Amino acid sequence: xxxxxxxxxxxxxxxxxxxxxxxxxxxxxxxxxxxxxxxxxxxxxxxxxxxxxxxxxxxxxxxxxxxxxxxxxxxxxxxxxxxxxxxxxxxxxxxxxxxxxxxxxxxxxxxxxxxxxxxxxxxxxxxxxxxxxxxxxxxxxxxxxxxxxxxxxxxxxxxxxxxxxxxxxxxxxxxxxxxxxxxxxxxxxxxxxxxxxxxxxxxxxxxxxxxxxxxxxxxxxxxxxxxxxxxxxxxxxxxxxxxxxxxxxxxxxxxxxxxxxxxxxxxxxxxxxxxxxxxxxxxxxxxxxxxxxxxxxxxxxxxxxxxxxxxxxxxxxxxxxxxxxxxxxxxxxxxxxxxxxxxxxxxxxxxxxxxxxxxxxxxxxxxxxxxxxxxxxxxxxxxxxxxxxxxxxxxxxxxxxxxxxxxxxxxxxxxxxxxxxxxxxxxxxxxxxxxxxxxxxxxxxxxxxxxxxxxxxxxxxxxxxxxxxxxxxxxxxxxxxxxxxxxxxxxxxxxxxxxxxxxxxxxxxxxxxxxxxxxxxxxxxxxxxxxxxxxxxxxxxxxxxx
RNA sequence: GCGCCAAUAGCUCAGUAGGAUAGAGCAUCAGCCUUCUAAGCUGAGGGUCGCAGGUUCGAAUCCUGCUUGGCGUACCA
Numbered sequence: 287x288x289x290x291x292x293x294x295x296x297x298x299x300x301x302x303x304x305x306x307x308x309x310x311x312x313x314x315x316x317x318x319x320x321x322x323x324x325x326x327x328x329x330x331x332x333x334x335x336x337x338x339x340x341x342x343x344x345x346x347x348x349x350x351x352x353x354x355x356x357x358x359x360x361x362x363x364x365x366x367x368x369x370x371x372x373x374x375x376x377x378x379x380x381x382x383x384x385x386x387x388x389x390x391x392x393x394x395x396x397x398x399x400x401x402x403x404x405x406x407x408x409x410x411x412x413x414x415x416x417x418x419x420x421x422x423x424x425x426x427x428x429x430x431x432x433x434x435x436x437x438x439x440x441x442x443x444x445x446x447x448x449x450x451x452x453x454x455x456x457x458x459x460x461x462x463x464x465x466x467x468x469x470x471x472x473x474x475x476x477x478x479x480x481x482x483x484x485x486x487x488x489x490x491x492x493x494x495x496x497x498x499x500x501x502x503x504x505x506x507x508x509x510x511x512x513x514x515x516x517x518x519x520x521x522x523x524x525x526x527x528x529x530x531x532x533x534x535x536x537x538x539x540x541x542x543x544x545x546x547x548x549x550x551x552x553x554x555x556x557x558x559x560x561x562x563x564x565x566x567x568x569x570x571x572x573x574x575x576x577x578x579x580x581x582x583x584x585x586x587x588x589x590x591x592x593x594x595x596x597x598x599x600x601x602x603x604x605x606x607x608x609x610x611x612x613x614x615x616x617x618x619x620x621x622x623x624x625x626x627x628x629x630x631x632x633x634x635x636x637x638x639x640x641x642x643x644x645x646x647x648x649x650x651x652x653x654x655x656x657x658x659x660x661x662x663x664x665x666x667x668x669x670x671x672x673x674x675x676x677x678x679x680x681x682x683x684x685x686x687x688x689x690x691x692x693x694x695x696x697x698x699x700x701x702x703x704x705x706x707x708x709x710x711x712x713x714x715x716x717x718x719x720x721x722x723x724x725x726x727x728x729x730x731x732x733x734x735x736x737x738x739x740x741x742x743x744x745x746x747x748x749x750x751x752x753x754x755x756x757x758x759x760x761x762x763x764x765x766x767x768x769x770x771x772x773x774x775x776x777x778x779x780x781x782x783x784x785x786x787x788x789x790x791x792x793x794x795x796x797x798x799x800x801x802x803x804x805x806x807x808x809x810x811x812x813x814x815x816x817x818x819x820x821x822x823x824x825x826x827x828x829x830x831x832x
Numbered sequence: 833g834c835g836c837c838a839a840u841a842g843c844u845c846a847g848u849a850g851g852a853u854a855g856a857g858c859a860u861c862a863g864c865c866u867u868c869u870a871a872g873c874u875g876a877g878g879g880u881c882g883c884a885g886g887u888u889c890g891a892a893u894c895c896u897g898c899u900u901g902g903c904g905u906a907c908c909a
Binding site: 309311317332450451452568569584586590617618619620622623625690698701708709710790792794797831 | 837845846852855868872902904
């Protein structure tokens, strides 16, 4: 938004010297001596035009037409940077523009008319959510918020499987604890069973409800335990997600792919397209013909499909629903599996560019400099619920989002628990609360926002810095959509809060008289809206008082 | 062994369609409250961007090799 005018005049200048439309990179120089805004376009063109960057820069400037109220100086520096010094009118114009968006600032129509699906969490109901699921949930939910902000119609989906080995293992684990609680203390626990305390809780619940009615080891009883465990786990999973402000529209059961014949259909399609072959009683996917390392099994010799088949069928299902974009959120342990799925989809003629895969790295939990271990099947697991109990939902969300998805995230429990200036979440929320408190005070004094914004009253450097930062917001949202990196928004809001705090210290608001007071109130108000809308995307509350 | 991902300040991390003096937070040190919230602001110190080569006017960013760490490497999901 802030850069549009500059881009426009540069583009026109370029076309005058015979260079067609291209992407111009514009940035804010770190050193303010270089002006407010700069571009390296002359350097980019040097190789192509076989001229020195500085000469090209001069040529661009010579052909530049601009409003002298907007741009007060243009010069060449260094190897060929073109630097612009902006006039007050430019900042006023931008600020007025932002104010015009009101509470909707940051929304755009980029995705209007397009449908996106974001699939996240997708944990099977074999246990409680742990921290890894938390990172998955928060990344997925936030990306969905970003898509929504850009105007996409968004479907938030949870894909799960309530059949198979792991679920049978769950039933066996509960069954063993059930017997142990009934007094058979040496009843054997499954080798790779689920050791968490929640299994004991479930077993105890079953005893409280039914006594020893299900003690006999038969398939009916185990099936009952499996179903009971599934429902018990799902209830807990949903309540945990709800606490984190994560809501999903659809829970898609893998089983429906079998029931509706979609797996069968896929198998036929694979055979018709000659993408599979039989070997040792198993059905193999010809992945090596699709550019992959080696072939993999689609149907085991036991007749059971591997995960690949339903995964492919599920994605076909997504394609059939007509999504323009589909986002999958996976932990790094899945990094090797999705290329196979995509390769097959591609071979079947689907446009796999519509599928975006986010791979996030693992979390380590640290307290007092020591790593806290967490593992689902060992007894001592740190559940997501416990973490929310300790630090609250806002902190959990922010900490899970504040690093790049490809970074091993170190979650510092000590810092997270701290309710002080060290904790970045509070720094952000404090800025918002501070602004709200100014308006509260204004209200008490009978001061309200005027119709006229009186933006032209603003003249301090810090006010212009703030305007510049606010104006970046829409672009930041777009950037995080492009890169599928929510942390960009965290960093942005942190910077914005910082600049606001500086403004707050340097510029009085309510003590001034109108119209400057009004101008600053309006600037504070657009800051508030930006912070609030940004926090909303992150799923974090924007308190009015702290 | 092979594959993917990483390595940047004491710590946690930004920064990679090659660009100006590599940034932030925390920690350390020094300042600022009769003034709209000090959960704030101001300043200082702190770096062989893992190592070695290469590409070029220019490399944290691209290429090659190496070292270290994480995750994979199933007819588990």
